[in-house]
Amino acid sequence: MHTLLKGALAVAIALGTLEAQAQNADLILLNGKVFTAEPGQALQQAVAVADGKVLKVGTNDEIRALGDAGSKVVDLGGKVLMPGFIDSHSHSIFGGLELISASLQDEEMDLDAFVKRLKKDRDSGRAMAGDVVVMNGMNSTYWSQSEGLAQRLNNGEWENVPVILIGSDHHTAWANAAMLKRAGLDAQRLRGLSALEQQNIAHDKHFNPTGFLVDSGFDLAAAAMPVADTQTMKRAGVAAVKYNNSLGITAWMDPAANGAPGEALFNITPTEKSVGVLPVYRDLARDGQLSAHVAALLVANPKSRPADLAVLDKVRQQFQGIPNLTLPGIKIFADGVIEFPAQSAALLEDYKNSHKPGELLIDPQHFGELVSAADARGWLVHIHAIGDRAVRESLNGIAQARKDRQSGIRHSITHLQLVSPQDFPRFKSLGVIASMQLDWATAEPYTVELVKPYIADDAYRYMYPAKSLLDNGATIAGASDWPVSTPDPLKAVYQAVTRQGEQGVLNAAERVDRQTMFYAYTRNAAQAIGLERKIGSLAPGKQADMVVLDRDVFSVPEQQLAEARVLHTLFEGREVYRADDAPAL
Numbered sequence: 024m025h026t027l028l029k030g031a032l033a034v035a036i037a038l039g040t041l042e043a044q045a046q047n048a049d050l051i052l053l054n055g056k057v058f059t060a061e062p063g064q065a066l067q068q069a070v071a072v073a074d075g076k077v078l079k080v081g082t083n084d085e086i087r088a089l090g091d092a093g094s095k096v097v098d099l100g101g102k103v104l105m106p107g108f109i110d111s112h113s114h115s116i117f118g119g120l121e122l123i124s125a126s127l128q129d130e131e132m133d134l135d136a137f138v139k140r141l142k143k144d145r146d147s148g149r150a151m152a153g154d155v156v157v158m159n160g161m162n163s164t165y166w167s168q169s170e171g172l173a174q175r176l177n178n179g180e181w182e183n184v185p186v187i188l189i190g191s192d193h194h195t196a197w198a199n200a201a202m203l204k205r206a207g208l209d210a211q212r213l214r215g216l217s218a219l220e221q222q223n224i225a226h227d228k229h230f231n232p233t234g235f236l237v238d239s240g241f242d243l244a245a246a247a248m249p250v251a252d253t254q255t256m257k258r259a260g261v262a263a264v265k266y267n268n269s270l271g272i273t274a275w276m277d278p279a280a281n282g283a284p285g286e287a288l289f290n291i292t293p294t295e296k297s298v299g300v301l302p303v304y305r306d307l308a309r310d311g312q313l314s315a316h317v318a319a320l321l322v323a324n325p326k327s328r329p330a331d332l333a334v335l336d337k338v339r340q341q342f343q344g345i346p347n348l349t350l351p352g353i354k355i356f357a358d359g360v361i362e363f364p365a366q367s368a369a370l371l372e373d374y375k376n377s378h379k380p381g382e383l384l385i386d387p388q389h390f391g392e393l394v395s396a397a398d399a400r401g402w403l404v405h406i407h408a409i410g411d412r413a414v415r416e417s418l419n420g421i422a423q424a425r426k427d428r429q430s431g432i433r434h435s436i437t438h439l440q441l442v443s444p445q446d447f448p449r450f451k452s453l454g455v456i457a458s459m460q461l462d463w464a465t466a467e468p469y470t471v472e473l474v475k476p477y478i479a480d481d482a483y484r485y486m487y488p489a490k491s492l493l494d495n496g497a498t499i500a501g502a503s504d505w506p507v508s509t510p511d512p513l514k515a516v517y518q519a520v521t522r523q524g525e526q527g528v529l530n531a532a533e534r535v536d537r538q539t540m541f542y543a544y545t546r547n548a549a550q551a552i553g554l555e556r557k558i559g560s561l562a563p564g565k566q567a568d569m570v571v572l573d574r575d576v577f578s579v580p581e582q583q584l585a586e587a588r589v590l591h592t593l594f595e596g597r598e599v600y601r602a603d604d605a606p607a608l
Contacts, residue, residue: 048073048089050567050596055099056575060106060545060560066577070104072567075595080561097608103575105541106561107273107568107592108512109548111458112405112437112502115275115317116300117193119263120251120284121506125150126160129191134171141176141186153249155202156186160506163190163362163473165197169225169235172197187244192507194289194360194367196241197234206247208232219382223367237365238382242287251284253302260303261312268600270511271570271589273315276458276502276552278354278405278437280304280319281338289356289384291322295337304348313347314599316568318552320354320405325384327355329396336400351553352403352432355393357385358413361440362473368410371443372479380412387416391423394434398424403553404434405458411441411482418449425453433550437502441478442488451496456551458502461489461540462515464533465524489519490533499535500551501544513576516540517585537576537584567596571605 048071057067059080069086071078079089090096125144132140141158144150150157165172165188176186176199185202198206210230213221223240225233236244251259267275281299282288291297307313319342321335332353339350359367359382366374369383397404404424406417417436424434436450437458450457463470464487475483485491493499503510519540522529549559558566571591576584591608592600598608 046073046078047091048078048086048094051086051090051094051096052104053083053086053096053098055102055104055571056577057561058103058105058541058577059562060542061562062546070561070567070569072596075567075597077561077563077565077567079563099571102590103572103577105271105570105572106545106559107570107594108271108544109501109552109559110267110272110275110503110505110510110512110544111435111456111500111548111551112278112460113267113275113505113510114193114279115263115267115277115505115510116256116259116303117284118506118510119259119261119266120255121159122262122266123255123258124152125158126506127158127162127191128160129162130160131162131164134168134175137165138175152251154185155205155248156184157189157248159189160191161188161197163192163195163365164468166190166195166235166364169197169233173199173234177201187248192360192362194238194241195365196236196244198236198244199234202244202247203232203234206244208243222382235364237367238289238359239287242289245285246287248285256300256303257306260300260307264307264312264315265600267510268314268592268594269589270513271572271592272510272512273568273570273592273594274317274549274552274554274558275315276318276320276405277304278320278407279322280350281321281335288322289359291324293321293323293334293338295334298338298341301338301342305342305345308346308348314594316347316349316552316554316558318349318351318554320352321350323353323355323393325356326386326389327393328389329392332396332400349553352405353397354405354407355385357406357408357417358382358410359384361409361478362469363477366477368440369413369416370410370441370478370482371412371415372482374477375479376477381410383412383416385413385416385420387419390416390420394420395424395427398428398430398432398434401430401432403432406434406436407438408436409438409440411443411446414439414442415446418446418453418455421453421455422449433553435500435551438504439492440487441482442485442492444485444491447488447491447495447497450492450498455497456500456547457492457497458500458551459487459489459543460502460504460508460515461487461519462503462508463487464489464518464522464529466522466526466529467524468526470524470529471526484530485533486529488533489535493535493539498547498550499539499543500548501540502548512544513587514585516544516576517581520584521581541576567593569593573602
C-alpha cells in the first residue's frame, strides 16, 4: 500500500509539472537583462508570467515559445529587469504621514529662516495636527540650538501655541513651553520620574524642562498630540504605497505596526487594543490599494517576559487572512540613538563627554528567555541595536534561542551603527540577518560632528561595518528606516558602494560591491521578512513582482547608481507604477 501511494504521488507530481509547463503565459517580457537573484545564475534574457506568478525565466526563444494569441508581449529593449525591491525596515505609514504633512526633510537653515518656514506651513494648515503645530524631519543639529528655539517659539505669537519639532531620527524632539504644558511636563512631574526618564527630558537644575526630548521623553509629549483621524491615516497609507511603488519597492517590513502617531513606542506597554497602523493596512487591502507585501511586526516592551507575548498574539489574531499582510513576529528596542546630544545608544566603552555608556533598554539576564519564547512560537525577532553593547546583548539573546532549539527562523538586528569585531562572526554562526540602513554610511555632520568626537576611536573605525560583516559570512538585508531617511534602494546602493559624503568618505574599507546590494534588497530582504518562499527572486512559482530600471546598473559608473530611476514596477504581474517618460508595458 505504501509503495502504491508513493507511485500515485509521483504520477500526480509529474502531471502537475507537465500542466505547469503547458500553461501559456499571459505576459512575456523579452530582450532584457534579467537579474533573477537566484545565486550563481547569470543574467537572463526574458521572463514569462502567468496568473501573477513567474512561469519561466530563460532565453528569448524559450520564453517566446510559452506565448499564444492571448499573451501580451513586451520588448524591454535591453533594459535591466529585477525582482521588486524589498525594504527590511520601513515605517511606511509614518512616512506617508510626512508626505502629506510639514517636514523639513533634514534641511538645515538658520533659526530665523526656520521660523519663517514654520509660519508658512502653519498658515497653510500643512503643519497643523488639531491645534498643535508639528514640524517633522528636523536635523539633529537644531538640538544644540535649543536656547534659540526657546527665544523664538516661547514668546509673542507662539506663546500660547503648542509646537513640537520632531527629529528626522524619530527618537528626538523639541517642544515649546505651551506644548510642555499641554503634556503636563513640569518640574513636579519630572521629580516623580525614574532617573532614566529624567535623563530623557532635558531640564535645568530646578527640574524645569527646557524642551529637548529623547525616546521615552518624546513619548510623553507625543501622547498629548491630537490623534490623527481615520481619513488622514488612510491618505497617508495610500501615499506611502504609491511612493514605495514608484521606487520599485513591492514589499517591506513595518517594524512597529502596533504603534500609531502619539502612542508610546520606546517604553510601550502593549494591550490587545494596541493595533497601531494595522487597520490602515487592512483597509488598504480591502480597497485593493495594497500593491505591496507588508510584514507587520508588533513592538514588545524591551523588558517583556515570555508570558507577555500572549497579549501580542491576541493582536495578531485580529489581522489574519488579509491579502498581502503578514504578522511574522516582534520588534524590540535594545537601545536608542548615538548622536549628540541624545547619546542613548548603548556602548561597550563610555561616551567621552558624559563618561556614561548610554542606555541598554533590554535586561541581559532575561532577554534570551524572551527571544527563545518568541522563537518557540515560530515568530521572528527583529532588534533595534545601534551601539556595540546593544548589538552584543542582542546576539546573546538570540544565542539562547539557538541553544534551546534550531528553528531556522531568521532573526535580525537592524541599524548596526557600531559592532565590535569580536561579534562579526556571530551573525553567521547564529543565523542572524544584518538589516542595514547603508544610506547612512556617509561622511556628513550626523556621522562626523555628532558622533566622532564623542566615542572611542577604535569603535568609530567600524561605523556601519558592512564589508566586515559580509567578509565574516553575514547576510545583509537592505533597509531604509523611512521616514528617517529616503526609502530609495538605488540611493542606498550608491551609498553602500561609495560611502561618499559631503565631508569625505566614511571608512572606505567598509565599502561593498553593487551585486551584494542587489541581493540585499531582493533575496536577502525576503528572508528577513519571512517571505523568501514567495518573493525575493525571479523563479518559477514565485510572485511576479518586478522592476524595470532606466540604465544598466551592472555597468554604469558608481556615480550613476544614485541617479538611476525606476521606469516600471509590477506587482503580481500587473503594472502599479510607470514613470512619466516611460512607454506603456
